[in-house]
Amino acid sequence: xxxxxxxxxxxxxxxxxxxxxxxxxxxxxxxxxxxxxxxxxxxxxxxxxxxxxxxxxxxxxxxxxxxxxxxxxxxxxxxxxxxxxxxxxxxxxxxxxxxxxxxxxxxxxxxxxxxxxxxxxxxxxxxxxxxxxxxxxxxxxxxxxxxxxxxxxxxxxxxxxxxxxxxxxxxxxxxxxxxxxxxxxxxxxxxxxxxxxxxxxxxxxxxx
Ligand code: CDP
Numbered sequence: 417x418x419x420x421x422x423x424x425x426x427x428x429x430x431x432x433x434x435x436x437x438x439x440x441x442x443x444x445x446x447x448x449x450x451x452x453x454x455x456x457x458x459x460x461x462x463x464x465x466x467x468x469x470x471x472x473x474x475x476x477x478x479x480x481x482x483x484x485x486x487x488x489x490x491x492x493x494x495x496x497x498x499x500x501x502x503x504x505x506x507x508x509x510x511x512x513x514x515x516x517x518x519x520x521x522x523x524x525x526x527x528x529x530x531x532x533x534x535x536x537x538x539x540x541x542x543x544x545x546x547x548x549x550x551x552x553x554x555x556x557x558x559x560x561x562x563x564x565x566x567x568x569x570x571x572x573x574x575x576x577x578x579x580x581x582x583x584x585x586x587x588x589x590x591x592x593x594x595x596x597x598x599x600x601x602x603x604x605x606x607x608x609x610x611x612x613x614x615x616x617x618x619x620x621x622x623x624x
Contacts, residue, residue, distance in 0.1 A: 417442065417522040418537075419617065420530035423544035424579050424590060425493075426551035426558070428601040428609050432544055433526035435610035436617060440524070445516045447527035447534070448496070450509045452487045453480040455495035471499040475508040485562060490574065497578045500528075501585040510534065528582055531593035540617050541596035544609075548575055550602050 419436055423429040430446055437444035458465060458474040465471060486492055499505050510533075517523050517535045525534065531541035546554075552572035559566035582590040592598065597616050601609040 417539045418535050419524040420535050420538035420541045421526040426555040427544045427546050429526045429544040432613045433524050437524040442524050444524045451496040451500045455492045465495045465498050468502045472504045503587045528590040529588035533588045541593050543592035543596040544599045546602040
C-alpha cells in the first residue's frame with residue numbers, strides 16, 4: 417500500500433505521515449529532507465541557489481543526517497524552496513523517492529508532489545492543509561523550541577512566499593490531486609489530526 421501525503425509548509429503533513437506509517441506498519445520518507453539536504457550542501461559550499469547547474473551539482477553525494485539541526489534552519493528552508501523549482505534537481509531526486517515508494521509492502525511518503533508526480537497511482541492520497549497564520553504559529557514554536565530565534569511576522573511572510581513559489585512553479589507545483597482526501601488541520605491539535613487521518617484512510621480502504 418502506497419500512501420501519499422502532500423501539503424504546504426507546517427500543515428502537519430509530516431506528523432500525519434509518521435502516524436499513518438506507525439499505524440499501518442509501513443516505512444516513511446520525508447521527501448522534503450532530500451531538498452533540504454541539497455540546499456544544505458549548496459549552502460556549505462557557498463554555491464549559488466540562483467544557478468540551476470550549481471544546485472544540480474549539490475545533488476551529488478547526498479549524505480543526509482536527519483539530526484543535523486541546520487537542515488531545518490530558515491536559510492536552508494528558503495534555499496530548499498528555491499532549488500526545488502529546478503526540473504533537473506527534481507529529476508535527480510525522483511528515482512530515490514520512487515524506489516522507496518515501490519518497495520515490497522508499500523510505504524508512506526510526504527512532500528509536495530507525491531500524489532501528483534512521484535506516485536500518481538498511490539492507493540491513498542491525502543492533502544493536508546491549514547491556514548497560513550496557524551502554520552506560522554506552529555513553525556515559530558517549533559523553531560523557538562529548537563533554540564532558533566523566530567519572529568511570527570517574518571515566519572508568516574516566509575510561509576506565504578514559499579506557498580506562492582511552491583504552487584506557481586512550472587515543474588511539479590504543489591496542488592491537491594483530484595483523488596486526494598482533504599485534511600484541514602487549522603482547528604485540530606496533533607492527536608486529533610492524526611486520528612482523523614487514520615479514520616479517513618481506514619474508511620476509504622473499507623469502502624473498496
Ligand atoms: O516542513 P516544510 O513543509 O516546511 O518543508 P519540507 O517539506 O521539508 O520541504 C522543504 C522545501 O522543499 C519546500 O518548501 C518545497 O519547496 C520543497 N519540496 C518539494 O518541492 N517537493 C517535495 N516533495 C518536498 C519538498
